[in-house]
Amino acid sequence: MSERSAMMTAVVAAVMVLAVLLAAAPIVRGQSGFRPADVAEGERLYADFCASCHGADLEGQPDWRSVDADGRLPAPPHDKTGHTWHHGDGLLFAYTKLGGKAVMEAQGLDFDSGMPAFADELTDQEIRNVLAFIKSTWPERQRELQAVRTEAERLREQAGQ
Numbered sequence: 001m002s003e004r005s006a007m008m009t010a011v012v013a014a015v016m017v018l019a020v021l022l023a024a025a026p027i028v029r030g031q032s033g034f035r036p037a038d039v040a041e042g043e044r045l046y047a048d049f050c051a052s053c054h055g056a057d058l059e060g061q062p063d064w065r066s067v068d069a070d071g072r073l074p075a076p077p078h079d080k081t082g083h084t085w086h087h088g089d090g091l092l093f094a095y096t097k098l099g100g101k102a103v104m105e106a107q108g109l110d111f112d113s114g115m116p117a118f119a120d121e122l123t124d125q126e127i128r129n130v131l132a133f134i135k136s137t138w139p140e141r142q143r144e145l146q147a148v149r150t151e152a153e154r155l156r157e158q159a160g161q
């Protein structure tokens, strides 16, 4: 092989390596940015961080539909008898991370919420895991309806609303 063609071969090889790296970059980024939810860890976190208010069996607090003496709503159930499945993933995540007051305020509502923010206690992935555990307890119908809400939420976001 002449010196010139050896150099050409090296250049072509370098370009091919670069092309492969560029093509793989989004896949690698996607993998490190998003892990599939760990339902078993979510169950443990639920017991530690959520069960005291929302109930060990996700049953919520008694009379959760009526405000208490302080004018706040008690913690609702997270099982199919509650309304957690009426909300899309985005809202459930924001409610858990930022707390009820901040989420309501963002919608222009002055609301005294008993739902604390978990941003300092749980990572985003841990929040996703807890929510995945809650969802795993729902029957098929609730899971399907909630998935439709999530899709509607996504479309609203895409439309810039």
Ligand code: HEC
Residues within 6 Å of the ligand: 046, 049, 050, 051, 052, 053, 054, 073, 074, 075, 076, 077, 078, 082, 083, 084, 085, 087, 092, 095, 096, 100, 101, 112, 113, 114, 115, 116, 118, 130, 131
């Ligand atoms: C100190 C009590 C308390 C703890 C602990 C708590 N919550 Fe709540 N949560 C509430 C109350 C009270 C509400 C209802 C009031 C409201 O909507 O703001 C609520 C509402 C919610 C809602 C929105 C309402 C709905 O439709 O279900 C979500 C989601 C939620 N909690 C998730 C969680 C998760 C996940 C955890 C554990 C990481 C948790 N909560 C821990 C008190 C609590």
